[in-house]
Amino acid sequence: MIAHETEKVIIVEGLTDKRKIEEILSEEVTIICTNGSLSIHWFDELLETYNLDENDVYIFVDEDKNGLKLRKQLARELPHADHIYISRDYREVATTPYKILASLLVAKHFSVRPTFLY
Numbered sequence: 001m002i003a004h005e006t007e008k009v010i011i012v013e014g015l016t017d018k019r020k021i022e023e024i025l026s027e028e029v030t031i032i033c034t035n036g037s038l039s040i041h042w043f044d045e046l047l048e049t050y051n052l053d054e055n056d057v058y059i060f061v062d063e064d065k066n067g068l069k070l071r072k073q074l075a076r077e078l079p080h081a082d083h084i085y086i087s088r089d090y091r092e093v094a095t096t097p098y099k100i101l102a103s104l105l106v107a108k109h110f111s112v113r114p115t116f117l118y
Helices: 017-025 040-049 065-077 098-107
Strands: 007-012 030-033 056-059
Touching: 007 017, 017 030, 017 098, 056 065
Parallel strands: 007 030, 007 056
Antiparallel strands: none
């Protein structure tokens, strides 16, 4: 029997978040931008395209009103997803210092570029 290897998928709100996380990661990870909202039709398309029910999914959104609303919606649709939380002090993924983001990603077993940990 051949084991199916799952992929890691991170769901973020915006393109700036995606680019910042891509800079930090040293492994291939699919990062999906929701642009702050999630329609049922678009979510169904994402579910199928990225096989979200079978892959390791991480929700990494802002700690503001829109981010919390999106996190709640995604948690309902993807109960198996793991959540990555930033401090409310930073409010947004994009404004969180690289070192903090790298530490949060390492804590979830992502490979990051070592320069972002110091």
